[in-house]
Amino acid sequence: MAKMQKPLQFKQPQKSYDVVIVGGGLHGLAAAYYLARYHGIKRIAVLERRYIGSGGSGRNTEMVRANKRAHETLPFYKESLEMWDGLSSELEWNLMVQKKGLIALAHSDPELAAMRMLSDSQRRAGIKIEMLNPKELKKLVPALDVSDRPALPIFGAQFHPEGGTVHHDAAVWGYAKACARYGVDICVGVEVTGFNIDAGKVTGVQTSAGHIAAGKVHVAVGGYSSEIGRMIGMKFPVTTIVMQVMTTDIMAPFLDYYVASPRLHFYTQQTLKGDLILGGPLDHFQSWGSYTTWEESADRAVKIVEYFPDLAHVRIVRTWSGICDCTGDSAPVMGGCGIDGLSLDIAWGYYGFKAVPASGKYSAEYIATGKMPEKIRHFGLDRFYNRRLVREIIL
Amino acid sequence: MAFLIDCPNCGRRNPYEFKFGGECKRAPDEGADMRAWCDYLFLHDNMPGFQDEWWFHAMGCKDWIKVRRNIATHEIRAIEETSP
Numbered sequence: 001m002a003k004m005q006k007p008l009q010f011k012q013p014q015k016s017y018d019v020v021i022v023g024g025g026l027h028g029l030a031a032a033y034y035l036a037r038y039h040g041i042k043r044i045a046v047l048e049r050r051y052i053g054s055g056g057s058g059r060n061t062e063m064v065r066a067n068k069r070a071h072e073t074l075p076f077y078k079e080s081l082e083m084w085d086g087l088s089s090e091l092e093w094n095l096m097v098q099k100k101g102l103i104a105l106a107h108s109d110p111e112l113a114a115m116r117m118l119s120d121s122q123r124r125a126g127i128k129i130e131m132l133n134p135k136e137l138k139k140l141v142p143a144l145d146v147s148d149r150p151a152l153p154i155f156g157a158q159f160h161p162e163g164g165t166v167h168h169d170a171a172v173w174g175y176a177k178a179c180a181r182y183g184v185d186i187c188v189g190v191e192v193t194g195f196n197i198d199a200g201k202v203t204g205v206q207t208s209a210g211h212i213a214a215g216k217v218h219v220a221v222g223g224y225s226s227e228i229g230r231m232i233g234m235k236f237p238v239t240t241i242v243m244q245v246m247t248t249d250i251m252a253p254f255l256d257y258y259v260a261s262p263r264l265h266f267y268t269q270q271t272l273k274g275d276l277i278l279g280g281p282l283d284h285f286q287s288w289g290s291y292t293t294w295e296e297s298a299d300r301a302v303k304i305v306e307y308f309p310d311l312a313h314v315r316i317v318r319t320w321s322g323i324c325d326c327t328g329d330s331a332p333v334m335g336g337c338g339i340d341g342l343s344l345d346i347a348w349g350y351y352g353f354k355a356v357p358a359s360g361k362y363s364a365e366y367i368a369t370g371k372m373p374e375k376i377r378h379f380g381l382d383r384f385y386n387r388r389l390v391r392e393i394i395l
Numbered sequence: 396m397a398f399l400i401d402c403p404n405c406g407r408r409n410p411y412e413f414k415f416g417g418e419c420k421r422a423p424d425e426g427a428d429m430r431a432w433c434d435y436l437f438l439h440d441n442m443p444g445f446q447d448e449w450w451f452h453a454m455g456c457k458d459w460i461k462v463r464r465n466i467a468t469h470e471i472r473a474i475e476e477t478s479p
Contacts, residue, residue, distance in 0.1 A: 240466075284414065285410060285450075287467075289397070
């Protein structure tokens with residue numbers, strides 16, 4: 001029988017810590033966990049102003065994958081994808097990792113050609129990728145309409161067998177409990193209101209629970225990095241945009257894979273519960289207010305029914321949204337920001353969930369050693385000034 | 396949608412008819428260094444409050460308009476036509 005675990009207890013912050021992490025989402029908790037477990041740092045606090053996993057960590061579409069584009073980032077995403085595999089046993093918590101496989105549809109010959117090139121660069125980075133023709137595709141996903149009836153018929157697809165889903169709330173609790181086991185103080189309801197910076201070095205944070213001295217401060221605040229920027233007198237290369245998600249009625253299992261269309265920008269999967277999660281593009285305008293719209297729901301309904309005509313009677317029953325900090329090049333900002341002891345792990349747009357284990361690991365390495373790890377070298381803030389933008393795509 | 400945009404040419408319209416053009420920013424002066432141009436290009440105020448921003452009415456009059464909108468509440472204060 002499994003060992004009984006102590007329930008997770010939130011703490012009141014102490015007066016001083018070696019490392020203070022701002023943001024109790026997956027990125028913050030993961031960084032705290034790897035710092036405590038692998039870098040031997042004892043006094044760590046994670047400050048969260050609402051509840052853990054309240055932002056993007058609990059609002060994403062649970063997709064994990066490594067079929068990205070830019071060669072600088074492929075090894076990073078590959079490692080992250082592999083890290084999810086062993087994470088349930090490492091954290092002693094079932095994260096419901098399901099490597100169900102991801103199918104990306106192509107709707108024209110040029111798109112198929114581009115997808116082949118993409119696949120080649122992904123294979124070169126050691127990521128398993130196959131190309132499928134419509135016949136093979138139909139075998140994997142019988143409900144998919146591969147005929148020439150849709151306005152944009154399916155010409156082929158890219159199959160990424162290692163892609164899949166992870167339960168995002170389970171991941172939040174897994175990391176939080178593991179953090180607590182290694183002595184990290186997780187403080188919820190504590191809002192950071194300012195930073196103490198002394199001669200170019202960070203010395204602590206001001207919070208709603210008083211001043212906290214800190215040797216190092218790590219910022220992992222999801223959709224709120226511009227607020228942190230204003231506290232330290234910096235602007236970040238981000239705009240805040242809303243991402244909406246819809247789920248449908250619960251149905252008998254019929255869809256074994258994650259199906260995405262980069263061209264139409266929609267993606268869907270059937271959860272273990274039986275409902276379909278409908279993902280899509282970010283909204284096209286800046287917004288700090290969370291909302292869901294009829295327009296987006298209708299758009300996704302049209303797209304899904306176009307390729308899964310049997311779903312015409314199915315209803316969208318639930319919607320939610322979250323805010324994302326997006327850079328112009330669809331890559332995050334990690335590492336230093338010119339203030340000694342202050343490190344960033346921000347601007348994850350809406351591709352941050354899959355990157356959690358690796359970004360936690362390398363953020364921890366950066367905090368502990370002060371040296372930028374090779375795998376995240378391209379994510380530094382300096383890339384915006386050195387003409388080294390990451391050539392990434394959104395989906 | 397939570398808000399509508401009063402297009403000076405077309406009337407009250409859904410924001411999904413428009414293309415969002417981002418914050419209105421002031422370009423660096425002539426002779427500014429590369430760093431100033433990078434700042435201008437990539438950095439954003441991104442402040443939850445009122446901001447002046449560009450919208451292009453792609454499914455309407457094809458005109459760029461300047462909108463003063465609260466990006467947290469979507470309240471719109473002023474709309475300005477910009478084409479001659």
